[in-house]
Amino acid sequence: xxxxxxxxxxxxxxxxxxxxxxxxxxxxxxxxxxxxxxxxxxxxxxxxxxxxxxxxxxxxxxxxxxxxxxxxxxxxxxxxxxxxxxxxxxxxxxxxxxxxxxxxxxxxxxxxxxxxxxxxxxxxxxxxxxxxxxxxxxxxxxxxxxxxxxxxxxxxxxxxxxxxx
Numbered sequence: 001x002x003x004x005x006x007x008x009x010x011x012x013x014x015x016x017x018x019x020x021x022x023x024x025x026x027x028x029x030x031x032x033x034x035x036x037x038x039x040x041x042x043x044x045x046x047x048x049x050x051x052x053x054x055x056x057x058x059x060x061x062x063x064x065x066x067x068x069x070x071x072x073x074x075x076x077x078x079x080x081x082x083x084x085x086x087x088x089x090x091x092x093x094x095x096x097x098x099x100x101x102x103x104x105x106x107x108x109x110x111x112x113x114x115x116x117x118x119x120x121x122x123x124x125x126x127x128x129x130x131x132x133x134x135x136x137x138x139x140x141x142x143x144x145x146x147x148x149x150x151x152x153x154x155x156x157x158x159x160x161x162x163x164x165x
Contacts, residue, residue, distance in 0.1 A: 001152065002074045004029040005050070006128040006142035008082070008110025010036030011059065013132025013139070017043035019160040020131060020141050021050075029073060033110035034082030035059040036132060057082035057110065075149035076105050083109030083127070096120040106144070106151065115140045115156045124151060131159050 005027045010017055017039055021030065027050045032040040034057020044052055056065045068081035079099040086095040088111050099107035106124045115129030128142030139159040145152040 001145060001147040002028045004031060004073060004078075004142075004144040004146070006031050006033065006108055006126065006144060007040070007131045008033035008035065008128050008141075009057070009113055009130035010039040010132035011130070012036065012039060014039040014042050015162065016131050016139060016159045018046045019162070021046035021048070023160045024143070029053065031078075031080055031108060033057070033080060033108060033128070035110065037063050037065060039132070053080065055081055058084040070102055070104065074146040076146040076151060077103055078106045078108055079104035080108040083111035088112055088127070092116075092118070092120055092125050096123045096125060099123045099125075108142075115142070117142075117154050117156070124154065126154055129156060 005024050030047050030050045030052050032054040034055050037060045040054055054065050056063050071078050079102050088095055088109050095107050100123050108126050113130040113135050116127040118125050129140035131139050131141045140156045142156055144154045
């Protein structure tokens with residue numbers, strides 16, 4: 001069983017990422033989907049032994065990270081990107097097609113600041129929401145469990161408040 005923590009759009013909320021990592025000490029993988037890569041880099045020391053992955057978003061300037069990535073965990077293939085290059089604010093068909101073209105089982109994306117989890121064209125589309133600047137409601141992140149080629153669960157959680165440290 002592999003536990004993935006999915007975060008996006010911190011926009012300066014490095015302490016939120018630290019609280020997420022502290023709340024999930026058993027995570028195996030942390031994936032950051034852009035717009036706050038510097039926050040993610042600074043919070044990485046709180047990720048323990050988790051493998052770290054990240055991509056640049058439309059607000060990440062002067063960074064070396066790519067715009068997208070492809071990685072397999074427990075035989076489940078993940079395509080991950082910020083989403084702005086796939087028009088995710090307008091529709092999700094393009095990102096679903098891009099993931100499917102890569103043979104991915106899951107497409108992870110951010111950019112919209114709204115959490116979503118839906119199946120489309122045989123691909124699970126998962127947006128963790130924003131861990132630092134949700135437009136409505138509480139800040140969120142995602143937890144995905146995979147085991148032996150299957151997605152066991154995909155859920156959204158609220159970012160722990162500073163009082164919950």
